[in-house]
Amino acid sequence: xxxxxxxxxxxxxxxxxxxxxxxxxxxxxxxxxxxxxxxxxxxxxxxxxxxxxxxxxxxxxxxxxxxxxxxxxxxxxxxxxxxxxxxxxxxxxxxxxxxxxxxxxxxxxxxxxxxxxxxxxxxxxxxxxxxxxxxxxxxxxxxxxxxxxxxxxxxxxxxxxxxxxxxxxxxxxxxxxxxxxxxxxxxxxxxxxxxxxxxxxxxxxxxxxxxxxxxxxxxxxxxxxxxxxxxxxxxxxxxxxxxxxxxxxxxxxxxxxxxxxxxxxxxxxxxxxxxxx
Amino acid sequence: xxxxxxxxxxxxxxxxxxxxxxxxxxxxxxxxxxxxxxxxxxxxxxxxxxxxxxxxxxxxxxxxxxxxxxxxxxxxxxxxxxxxxxxxxxxxxxxxxxxxxxxxxxxxxxxxxxxxxxxxxxxxxxxxxxxxxxxxxxxxxxxxxxxxxxxxxxxxxxxxxxxxxxxxxxxxxxxxxxxxxxxxxxxxxxxxxxxxxxxxxxxxxxxxxxxxxxxxxxxxxxxxxxxxxxxxxxxxxxxxxxxxxxxxxxxxxxxxxxxxxxxxxxxxx
Numbered sequence: 001x002x003x004x005x006x007x008x009x010x011x012x013x014x015x016x017x018x019x020x021x022x023x024x025x026x027x028x029x030x031x032x033x034x035x036x037x038x039x040x041x042x043x044x045x046x047x048x049x050x051x052x053x054x055x056x057x058x059x060x061x062x063x064x065x066x067x068x069x070x071x072x073x074x075x076x077x078x079x080x081x082x083x084x085x086x087x088x089x090x091x092x093x094x095x096x097x098x099x100x101x102x103x104x105x106x107x108x109x110x111x112x113x114x115x116x117x118x119x120x121x122x123x124x125x126x127x128x129x130x131x132x133x134x135x136x137x138x139x140x141x142x143x144x145x146x147x148x149x150x151x152x153x154x155x156x157x158x159x160x161x162x163x164x165x166x167x168x169x170x171x172x173x174x175x176x177x178x179x180x181x182x183x184x185x186x187x188x189x190x191x192x193x194x195x196x197x198x199x200x201x202x203x204x205x206x207x208x209x210x211x212x213x214x215x216x217x218x219x220x221x222x223x224x225x226x227x228x229x230x231x232x233x234x235x236x237x238x239x240x241x242x243x244x245x246x247x248x249x250x251x252x253x254x255x256x257x258x259x260x261x262x263x264x265x266x267x268x269x270x271x272x273x274x275x276x277x
Numbered sequence: 278x279x280x281x282x283x284x285x286x287x288x289x290x291x292x293x294x295x296x297x298x299x300x301x302x303x304x305x306x307x308x309x310x311x312x313x314x315x316x317x318x319x320x321x322x323x324x325x326x327x328x329x330x331x332x333x334x335x336x337x338x339x340x341x342x343x344x345x346x347x348x349x350x351x352x353x354x355x356x357x358x359x360x361x362x363x364x365x366x367x368x369x370x371x372x373x374x375x376x377x378x379x380x381x382x383x384x385x386x387x388x389x390x391x392x393x394x395x396x397x398x399x400x401x402x403x404x405x406x407x408x409x410x411x412x413x414x415x416x417x418x419x420x421x422x423x424x425x426x427x428x429x430x431x432x433x434x435x436x437x438x439x440x441x442x443x444x445x446x447x448x449x450x451x452x453x454x455x456x457x458x459x460x461x462x463x464x465x466x467x468x469x470x471x472x473x474x475x476x477x478x479x480x481x482x483x484x485x486x487x488x489x490x491x492x493x494x495x496x497x498x499x500x501x502x503x504x505x506x507x508x509x510x511x512x513x514x515x516x517x518x519x520x521x522x523x524x525x526x527x528x529x530x531x532x533x534x535x536x537x538x539x540x541x542x543x544x545x546x
Contacts, residue, residue: 161369164369
């Protein structure tokens with residue numbers, strides 16, 4: 001800035017600022033340039049310019065207000081561009097992406113059982129439909145996949161968060177059951193080989209037992225152990241003899257109900273144990 | 278827009294140290310005691326956790342992140358005791374954690390990932406979009422926010438990891454090897470972020486890059502064989518070394534001097 005314009009060595013003079021505020025055409029281009037460069041870095045001179053505009057060029061403020069008033073309705077109506085999403089927000093609250101393949105697989109297994117049931121010669125399977133044999137343990141596979149250290153890549157991150165623990169586990173189990181149980185119901189109804197009473201309570205009992213045992217050994221391990229035990233002790237012999245296993249007869253339902261209640265009770269009693277896995 | 282103050286923000290602080298460990302022992306796996314009798318008190322500030330490979334840094338960070346329970350001893354985080362089966366929910370809302378090798382869902386976009394983590398950390402629903410945007414901008418990923426995680430480079434994934442760690446404005450921020458995979462310019466930017474975060478939170482950064490500690494940390498914790506070897510300022514660490522110890526900088530010489538005096542039977546590397 002040239003010396004004759006500056007009253008103080010490091011600030012612009014009031015006369016210069018007033019000229020600038022009025023938009024004086026006589027101001028030299030280099031002076032304007034230097035002044036603007038100074039204004040960018042000097043808060044004091046900017047505030048002096050603001051007061052100068054109010055007194056020297058009242059029309060200017062009115063002009064800005066008019067422009068602003070014209071723009072305002074448009075600005076209010078403008079919405080920010082929505083971010084690109086591949087899934088609605090609520091989906092990830094119930095289902096992790098890694099659970100989806102497991103759910104698909106579980107449903108595929110029920111379809112396979114349905115096919116076997118429709119095509120399989122009765123001499124091989126007897127009165128024991130493969131559906132009846134797998135239905136009680138099928139939801140277990142998907143529940144196990146929903147809370148597993150090995151299958152969930154984000155497990156380490158999830159385990160340190162506030163929501164980790166029983167509520168999240170129950171959320172994920174519920175979403176699994178909401179997909180698998182209707183599939184089984186429909187297929188049971190289609191084949192007529194089994195009534196809901198036969199397998200619904202056992203499968204719920206198994207799920208609750210898996211969650212209860214899971215608080216001690218981990219849900220994946222508990223589910224695997226239960227599924228294997230079911231296969232070895234009940235399903236395989238029933239397959240051999242071709243009869244519906246004794247444990248799935250309607251008169252055994254109170255036992256399954258008791259197991260279900262026991263599992264739920266154990267889960268509630270150990271609800272704190274799920275926060276660390 | 279600044280979020281309104283919540284009751285938790287204005288509540289009086291009832292603890293002296295964010296992290297207070299006395300005789301802390303934590304198991305890694307079934308047998309090995311990776312943290313073996315640690316006494317440590319850390320308050321607000323950026324603390325660099327230094328130590329050779331296998332010193333137990335990751336196990337310590339995991340136990341500070343409430344992923345592992347202490348086997349013995351006492352660990353208090355923000356005044357909450359970690360022994361017993363207490364309710365950790367309130368404490369965990371205040372923790373930010375970046376694991377060393379962090380898994381994520383590849384199909385999520387950066388925004389979906391950080392949003393999901395914010396939901397897991399129980400950030401109030403109304404605050405989530407703004408908090409996510411702020412966190413993503415702070416790590417310089419705003420232009421990639423709507424890209425899927427699998428399309429990101431290693432350094433960007435790590436920055437997304439840092440974004441999820443800071444999305445809930447944690448009181449206790451635990452970063453395990455956060456600078457791995459960052460290029461030099463990003464590391465400089467990250468050090469600034471660390472200093473900024475350390476002003477009102479307790480930040481623990483595990484690293485073996487001594488220069489990161491010198492540039493960003495107010496406090497150094499040297500850790501070897503599950504025990505505390507040294508705690509002090511970076512200047513104290515530099516002062517403990519002399520020219521007779523190996524290293525290219527005063528800090529490195531201090532590091533090797535302190536480790537030399539407490540030399541372990543580990544490998545020759």
